[in-house]
Amino acid sequence: MKKYSEKEILEIETSYDELIQLVGETMTLEEVGFIGKAYDLCCSKYDGMRMRSGRPMVLHVLEVAKICYSEMGMHSKTIVCALLHNITKVTDVNFDDIKEQFGERVALILRGLVKVMSLNMSQISTQSDTFRKLFLSMVDDIRVVMLIIAHCLSNCRHQGDIDVSGGVEKFFEITKYLIIPIVHRLGLYNIKKDMEEALMIHENPNEFAEIKEKITVSHVAQEEKMANFLLPIRQELSREGFDYTIKWRTKSIPSIFAKMKAQNVPFEQVYDLFAVRIIINNSKIKEEKADCWKVYSIVTNLYQPNPQRLRDWITKPKASGYESLHTTVKNGVDWVEVQIRTSRMDEIAEKGNASHWSYKSHNDKHQTPDEWLNQIRSILEDTDQLDFNPLDDKRAAKGKSDKMYIITPQGEVKQLPLGSTILDFAFEVHTQVGSHCIGARVNGKMQPIRYVLNNGDRVEIQINKKQTPKADWLNYVNTEKAKSKIRRFLKDEEMKEAELGSSIFHRKLKNWKIVFNDKIFTELLKKYDCESGIEFYHYIATNQIDLAELKSFILSQTEEKEIHKVEEQHRDKPVENEADAMSIGANINGFAFKMAKCCNPIPGDNVCGFVNVGGGITIHRINCKNAIAMKKRYPYRLVDVKWQGDMPSRATIRVVAKDSFGILSDITEVMKQMEINIIDASMGTRNGLYEGRFVVNMSSVNYLEQLIRRLKSLANVTEVQRID
Secondary structure (H helix, E strand, O other): OOOOOHHHHHHHHHHHHHHHHHHHOOOOHHHHHHHHHHHHHHHHHOOOOEOOOOOEHHHHHHHHHHHHHHHOOOOHHHHHHHHHOOHHHHOOOOHHHHHHHHOHHHHHHHHHHHHHHOOOOOOOOOOHHHHHHHHHHOOOOHHHHHHHHHHHHHHHHOHHHOOOOOHHHHHHHHHHHHHHHHHHHHOOHHHHHHHHHHHHHHHOHHHHHHHHHHHHHOHHHHHHHHHHHHHHHHHHHHHOOOOEEEEEEEOOHHHHHHHHHHHOOOHHHOOEEEEEEEEEOOOOHHHHHHHHHHHHHHHHHHOOEOHHHOEEOOOOOOOOOOOOEEEEEEEOOEEEEEEEEEHHHHHHHHHOOOOOOHHHOOOOOOOOHHHHHHHHHHHOOOHHHHOOOHHHOHHHHHHOOOEEEEEOOOOOEEEEEOOOEHHHHHHHHOHHHHHOEEEEEEOOEEEOOOOEOOOOOEEEEEEOOOOOOOHHHHHOOOOHHHHHHHHHHHHHHHHHHHHHHHHHHHHHHHHHOOOOOHHHHHHHHHHOOOOOHHHHHHHHHOOOOOHHHHHHHHHHHHHHOOOOOOOHHHOOOOHHHOOOOEEEOOOEOOEOEEEOOOOOOOOOOOEEEEEOOOOOEEEEEOOOHHHHHHHHHOHHHEEOEEEOOOOOEEEEEEEEEEOOOOHHHHHHHHHHHOOOOEEEEEEEEEOOEEEEEEEEEEOOHHHHHHHHHHHHOOOOEEEEEEEO
16 A cells, blocks of 8 residues: 555554454454455555545445444455445456456445445435335345445544535435435444434534533433432342343434424423333243333332333334333433333344345245345344345245336336336326337437336436327236326227218218118117227228228118108198197107207107198207297197107217316216217317217216216316207
């Protein structure tokens, strides 16, 4: 190390000696030599390199290594990774070199570390839960998590070393929203305390200094107060034959500050500043609960408890396995929290209660990231499990999540099922993005829409306004959201083509001079195997129906079925003198009838009949303008009529809605559910509003009113009305 000063070299050597002395207590000579080999590489490659503070980089990696060992209980491979955790970033050493010198597992850990540390954390404060899940889902080896925590802790202790995009502010944002919650779940409480204090010094330096000063000033008084508080407890525990350990502390400054904010009180009025832990060392497994409650009885006989502050995590332990009995008792004017547990419970509280890591599990239970984290802490000192290679065990796949996390160019994280494609992701971002997607740049490389994404991919969707969904897109997506959007678009396109087909069909009928009716239309639907008029018109627009054949079929139908005529003997019969209303059925007392096209009456409407000069009766709604005019001019031709049961009739409805994606599909879906046949449709948009007119077969007014109510209930629909 020629480029460091003699003082710096001495400091580095001293730090390395401390590390070797620490690991030498538990590791073999071979493992110590493995660490020494990594240190030698660091010295040669990091020589002269410094952190932002000016501190030699070798000192930083040595500190991270010592944190991993002494504060986390990690073993030789992790210590080696700690020493090398920056080496591929700042030197010419690559992962192949590391694999050759230190083995595949060390190379994989360091590769995973680089991958996770490259995440864009720009939106972590608003998406902390999602980022945490993404972070954990990208980690294939627990030691990656530990290295990141150790690196973060070192930076908290040496803030001048911080070198991240966004500087100190971004570092503490990542620490707050990502690292500290994970550290808490791991049960690394001392590390959490240090991180929270560094965070508070950064965010609230004045408050931290003020609380620290007040604690320091009152320290002697606190010592005396706690000694007096614990004396009778110690006497009673000894009298009852307990072998015990008692620890007490003032709660951490961040914890006190949180209480001050939550309770809106000054330091002097914080409810419980002190925490006492009573650990029973000689309790047998079967007697643990009884012993804890016995100690609880001793404490609460001596001091007044607050019943509302009792927490029984012995009868029902926390999900993490934490077992303890908590109470808060009054000591003069102060309140003291007392935690009661056995030595076994205390060890679990310190280490966590996970039995195995997910890939070491012998069951098929799917594990969430939280469940996975709950299991990590107990294997930190288990070398066999740490060295277990998930890549060589088929059971590894069983512990994997069925979700993956994809990152947008802006740093936003989207969660998708495994196996999702670029097209799935595009529709997850926005419907219009998906509809116009032509591919994407995945991690900087162009890929087609059917490309299957991998967890942690950074995806930049490419769009073209001329691109629209195709039927075969359904083969390229896996999410229901994408499938639904594609189907809706295809349905809307079918409706637009049906409108064109309707126009073509009715223009042809006019040219052919063919009188058309509902019965013939029903026969047409049967002939061409169509479920609805929309499908029939779609076939015409897309040239799937031969128009010459269509004309021939319609003519054959009109020749086979004669139109009803009024019988000659009733042609001049005066109907205005009929005493009772005539019933509208197949005919009206022998008279042929038809529904007026000006008002399109349907069963249930109040109607009247007018005798036609040429024969037959025309049925009008009584409020029809034409009926009112005819009544004034030809009252003698008016007849009273009434409905006899339901019968198919036409009605026209007008629907106005906000011009939104899929509105046409929503409208026709309601009609499909009600089994209402659409005879004709026209639609358009203007000033941001969609307007559609639908001619439908309707059996009764009640059914029409039900249709109108259901259409009005649709999102974005503003108006529905029946029109003449």
